Amino acid sequence: MDGAEHTIGIVGVGLIGGSIAVALRDRGFEGRLVGVSRAPERLARQANADALNHISGHLSEAVAECSLLIFCTPVDAIIPGVRSIAQQIQPGTLLTDVGSAKAAICNALTSVVPPSAAFVGSHPLAGSEKQGIQHARPDLFHDRCCVITPTSATPTDQHKRLAAFWQSLGAQVVSMTPEDHDVVLAKTSHVPHVAAAALASQLDTAHFPLAATGFRDTTRIAAGDPEIWTAILEQNATATIECLDRYLTCLGEFREAIATEDVSRLKILLEAAKRNRDALD
Amino acid sequence: MDGAEHTIGIVGVGLIGGSIAVALRDRGFEGRLVGVSRAPERLARQANADALNHISGHLSEAVAECSLLIFCTPVDAIIPGVRSIAQQIQPGTLLTDVGSAKAAICNALTSVVPPSAAFVGSHPLAGSEKQGIQHARPDLFHDRCCVITPTSATPTDQHKRLAAFWQSLGAQVVSMTPEDHDVVLAKTSHVPHVAAAALASQLDTAHFPLAATGFRDTTRIAAGDPEIWTAILEQNATATIECLDRYLTCLGEFREAIATEDVSRLKILLEAAKRNRDALD
Numbered sequence: 001m002d003g004a005e006h007t008i009g010i011v012g013v014g015l016i017g018g019s020i021a022v023a024l025r026d027r028g029f030e031g032r033l034v035g036v037s038r039a040p041e042r043l044a045r046q047a048n049a050d051a052l053n054h055i056s057g058h059l060s061e062a063v064a065e066c067s068l069l070i071f072c073t074p075v076d077a078i079i080p081g082v083r084s085i086a087q088q089i090q091p092g093t094l095l096t097d098v099g100s101a102k103a104a105i106c107n108a109l110t111s112v113v114p115p116s117a118a119f120v121g122s123h124p125l126a127g128s129e130k131q132g133i134q135h136a137r138p139d140l141f142h143d144r145c146c147v148i149t150p151t152s153a154t155p156t157d158q159h160k161r162l163a164a165f166w167q168s169l170g171a172q173v174v175s176m177t178p179e180d181h182d183v184v185l186a187k188t189s190h191v192p193h194v195a196a197a198a199l200a201s202q203l204d205t206a207h208f209p210l211a212a213t214g215f216r217d218t219t220r221i222a223a224g225d226p227e228i229w230t231a232i233l234e235q236n237a238t239a240t241i242e243c244l245d246r247y248l249t250c251l252g253e254f255r256e257a258i259a260t261e262d263v264s265r266l267k268i269l270l271e272a273a274k275r276n277r278d279a280l281d
Numbered sequence: 282m283d284g285a286e287h288t289i290g291i292v293g294v295g296l297i298g299g300s301i302a303v304a305l306r307d308r309g310f311e312g313r314l315v316g317v318s319r320a321p322e323r324l325a326r327q328a329n330a331d332a333l334n335h336i337s338g339h340l341s342e343a344v345a346e347c348s349l350l351i352f353c354t355p356v357d358a359i360i361p362g363v364r365s366i367a368q369q370i371q372p373g374t375l376l377t378d379v380g381s382a383k384a385a386i387c388n389a390l391t392s393v394v395p396p397s398a399a400f401v402g403s404h405p406l407a408g409s410e411k412q413g414i415q416h417a418r419p420d421l422f423h424d425r426c427c428v429i430t431p432t433s434a435t436p437t438d439q440h441k442r443l444a445a446f447w448q449s450l451g452a453q454v455v456s457m458t459p460e461d462h463d464v465v466l467a468k469t470s471h472v473p474h475v476a477a478a479a480l481a482s483q484l485d486t487a488h489f490p491l492a493a494t495g496f497r498d499t500t501r502i503a504a505g506d507p508e509i510w511t512a513i514l515e516q517n518a519t520a521t522i523e524c525l526d527r528y529l530t531c532l533g534e535f536r537e538a539i540a541t542e543d544v545s546r547l548k549i550l551l552e553a554a555k556r557n558r559d560a561l562d
Contacts, residue, residue: 125493145490174490187483188492192499194539195476197554198531200561202468202524208561209426209455211469212406214502215561218473221495222558226551230544237539243483244536248529250479255525258475258518263511270507273478277503280481280489280496 005165007032009066011059011081013043013052016098016124017072018133019140021051023169026138034062047134063088068096068165070122075099076231079108082119091116094158098122100185101235102149102178110153118158121149121178123185124171129223142170149178182236186243190236193229194244196222286446288313290347292340292362294324294333297379297405298353299414300421302332304450307419315343328415344369349377349446351403356380357512360389363400372397375439379403381466382516383430383459391434399439402430402459404466405452410504423451430459463517467524471517474510475525477503 008024010017013035021033035052036059037043044055056062063069063085071078078097089095095113099105102121109119124146128135146166150159163173176184200222203211233240257266289305291298294316302314316333317340318324325336337343344350344366352359359378370376376394380386383402390400405427409416427447431440444454457465481503484492514521538547 125491127493145493147491172490184488184491187485188488188496191483192480192496194532194535195480196499197551198528198535199473199476200558201531201550201554202472202528203557203561204468205560207465207469209453210406210428210465211561212408212426215469215473217498217501218477219554219558219561220498222551222554223562224551224555226548226555229551230548233539233547234542234544237542241536241540244532244539247479247483248532248536250482251475251525251529251532254475254479255522255529258514258525259522261515261518263515266514267507267511269482270478270503270505270510273482273500273503274505274507276484277481277500279486280484280492280500281504 005029005031005068007034007066007068009034009036009062009069010052011036011062011069011071012073012077013037013049013055013133014072015128015131015133015135016126016140017070018046018048018051018136019126019138020070020072020169021133022048022136023138023141025051027168027170032065034066036062043133046132048136049133051136059085060088063093064090067092068094071095071097071099073097074228074231075101075105075235078105079112082109083112086112086114089114089117093117094161095119096122096148096162098124099235100189100232102147102181104235106149106151106178110151118155120154120158120162121181122162122166123147123149123181124166126171139170141166144171145174146171147174147176147181149181150175151178182239183243186236186239190233190240191243191247193221193224194233194240195247196220197229286310286312286349288315288347288349290315290317290343290350291333292317292343292350292352293354293358294318294330294336294414295353296409296412296414296416297407297421298351299329299332299417300407300419301351301353301450302414303329303417304419304422306332308449313346315347317343324414327413329417330414332417340366341369344374345371348373349375352376352378352380354378355509355512356382356386356516359386360393363390364393367393367395370395370398374398375442376400377403377429377443379405380516381470381513383428383462384520385516387430387432387459391432399436401435401439401443402462403443403447404428404430404462405447407452420451422447425452426455427452428455428457428462430462431456432459460520463520464524467517467520471514471521472524472528474502474505475514475521476528477501478510
């Protein structure tokens with residue numbers, strides 16, 4: 001990465017925050033890394049925690065010394081977190097997050113962060129079923145897409161700085177508005193999560209032996225943390241509802257074709273789906 | 282396997298039919314294996330085709346000499362196939378299939394097959410994205426569930442014979458009525474297929490870079506052959522529609538919780554889904 005960042009704060013050091021830390025070290029970052037945790041002593045005992053120079057239980061301690069502050073907490077903790085330190089943010093500080101919903105956070109924080117600093121949203125499309133810094137991987141962001149969501153109020157230099165940061169971890173950076181991000185993610189992630197959860201909740205234990213690979217694949221994401229997903233779906237409610245309604249309409253078309261034995265229509269619907277899915281690979 | 286089967290006919294020799302052939306050889310079957318194909322010369326050139334003693338382009342040729350005849354064609358070809366040879370079926374012959382929908386086939390064939398023989402449905406829950414006998418695997422059925430669907434008209438000895446056949450290939454055999462099979466499979470496979478196809482068809486090419494692992498997993502089965510899936514959904518229309526309606530109701534509950542910002546209700550729904558999905562692993 002360029003030499004701009006000297007002290008980076010990571011607020012919430014789980015898989016994502018931890019992977020940022022180990023990825024920075026892996027790529028030769030020699031500055032200071034401060035982790036902020038609600039359970040600093042437990043964090044300090046985990047594997048990979050030595051990538052951090054200091055672990056603090058207090059966000060206000062980190063904001064005083066960090067020029068880049070990355071919130072890796074669940075999405076519903078980001079706005080209260082930034083609000084709680086708003087008065088202490090130093091001029092020039094860049095704040096970002098890694099949450100899966102962007103418009104609510106970015107819009108709320110525009111008026112919270114002082115004009116001399118900036119909050120610009122990030123959403124690295126990377127993760128794992130395994131949680132915690134002990135499972136952090138230096139290549140977690142390598143060749144993965146990272147969306148960043150500047151607004152019309154974002155200074156160009158802070159936009160460029162955030163892009164350079166994620167690129168330094170190997171990510172492919174895509175910039176779009178927070179609203180556009182939320183519409184796309186509703187399609188690619190939030191409605192799929194609801195679709196998978198609703199499928200998983202329909203199944204009786206007695207049917208488990210007859211659930212083969214297809215069912216397992218289709219419902220895998222339903223094992224995600226309900227607390228984290230409740231927050232994401234609530235924060236992206238508008239786009240999720242709009243996309244869910246289009247999904248329900250599409251399911252209704254399949255239902256109609258099956259119920260009326262319209263074989264040619266059903267085949268057309270399945271062919272369109274296959275074309276899209278094949279193109280993705 | 283027990284020594285009961287001397288000549289086995291496999292009608293439609295793709296991945297499943299081919300894997301039956303190589304699995305039989307792998308487990309020391311020394312009897313005669315006859316493959317029936319619409320393209321016998323092409324089949325003969327494929328890898329693993331040497332597991333077959335003879336390849337015929339004519340089903341009527343195979344029925345004359347086979348005591349066990351396994352239809353591995355798409356589900357919509359099974360009823361016409363059995364009908365076409367009904368007059369030639371030898372006494373004692375056991376006919377089965379490997380299709381994903383059972384009630385329509387089993388009910389139609391009860392009156393087609395002469396009383397001295399029997400048709401009993403099978404559905405091995407095994408497969409692969411790779412098609413064709415060249416990808417056949419001797420362990421494809423090993424430790425996988427195989428549902429067999431005898432009816433009240435099925436002679437006990439033919440039921441036992443079919444169970445012993447699949448067990449000889451390493452499968453875990455579960456017996457249920459064709460109707461019960463179709464209700465369960467609507468939940469574990471047919472509605473998940475519709476759900477995945479509808480999700481895949483919603484996505485624009487422009488959004489592909491933002492479709493991460495979760496979307497890929499959830500929509501993977503949408504890449505299945507539209508022709509094969511049209512036939513399955515049509516053959517299991519009744520149970521699929523009933524299950525799809527319950528799925529739509531459940532999606533409506535998620536929608537309501539998101540739209541009304543009922544965070545506690547949304548969390549309860551997501552928790553129930555996670556509990557089910559976690560229990561599956």
